[in-house]
């Protein structure tokens with residue numbers, strides 16, 4: 428599908444786009460994501476090779492890592508002399524106990540402890556891998572389960588950076604939300620990409636703006652552009668749409684289901700992969716868990732990143748990526764060569780916690796985490812209402828940890844925050860960090876309500892109000 432789109436002229440792409448709309452909509456509605464082939468001949472990408480960069484296409488499996496995987500699932504009695512595993516009998520640890528809550532503890536010794544301290548397959552410790560597949564199946568199963576792969580990663584950041592590493596070429600266009608998670612930009616920036624930044628409203632990335640950004644890209648960078656009578660071949664098509672659907676960092680929005688469907692349809696038309704970076708999924712303040720792009724992925728074009736950082740521990744550094752098997756395999760090869768695997772001990776701790784809790788315990792824990800952050804959010808909103816009315820604008824965060832403020836009468840918040848804010852002992856994050864073009868003035872700041880003690884929230888916001896008032900006065904001079 429992709430190459431045919433890329434080869435078409437802008438004009439034909441435009442007409443194809445509008446005529447395809449209806450058929451894709453009707454197929455998605457009537458088949459409830461059951462099939463990846465539409466009656467007008469649109470087929471799902473069977474191969475993802477055209478998304479991968481040259482480096483990634485050259486990467487071969489590591490034989491040692493492949494055999495380690497074999498050994499991890501081999502039957503009893505298998506003799507393994509292939510790997511460079513250190514002998515775990517020499518590890519100086521004999522037992523480990525971790526109290527999780529009053530009813531739950533993790534106690535490791537003997538073979539279990541040895542496995543927790545030993546190298547593990549790159550895909551993840553088999554016991555955690557199995558547990559995570561169950562979690563995905565329960566919460567957001569993709570339509571093509573048989574074509575779904577999962578890999579345990581060092582938090583979601585490792586999955587995201589790995590995925591970008593295997594796809595991006597220098598100068599690629601990338602579709603991002605505006606504003607965008609700053610550490611995603613930090614991965615992308617060195618590739619000198621052209622950011623196709625799509626503005627958000629209170630429901631996230633706006634589909635009309637997304638469509639027009641893509642149409643404009645194809646319009647001004649037609650793959651068949653003629654230069655001196657010769658066809659120009661350096662056309663770069665956007666391959667990736669990066670998004671935080673739940674509690675976006677920094678805006679706190681949650682993309683509603685209908686909008687997700689609309690965005691998904693556009694990615695079908697333009698053959699984009701969706702990188703669904705969703706570490707705040709379990710940290711929303713809604714009545715029901717949000718839908719996910721993964722669960723509506725009839726084509727196999729979504730790679731979803733989950734994380735235990737915000738709900739179990741950020742220092743354990745455990746997350747996971749779920750998506751089409753081919754792409755997860757490419758990520759596996761990259762991780763085989765870079766980190767080998769996520770820390771075994773961390774994986775065992777996460778697995779022990781999930782298994783001991785069971786579905787019910789997990790749900791209860793999530794409820795208590797959500798309630799905690801919701802209370803903090805409400806306190807910050809009340810303080811903002813009291814002190815910042817007239818000085819700033821914001822929308823209520825529906826998930827996550829952040830309040831995203833647009834400051835009135837201040838074109839650029841950078842010096843206000845970094846110089847005068849620090850002097851006044853109020854440290855926020857200038858919004859510029861989240862912008863694709865950091866050279867432009869940015870009137871936003873991001874506040875976090877996650878770790879500030881409840882009794883300091885109002886004091887912090889009132890200090891910020893003073894800072895803004897002074898800044899507005901400075902600007903009027």
Ligand SMILES: Cc1ncc(COP(=O)(O)O)c(C=O)c1O
Nearest residue numbers: 582583584608671676734736746
């Ligand atoms: C949107 C987003 N993605 C990824 C991450 C990284 O999370 P992890 O700790 O799982 O690597 C963060 C952390 O702040 C985040 O906000």
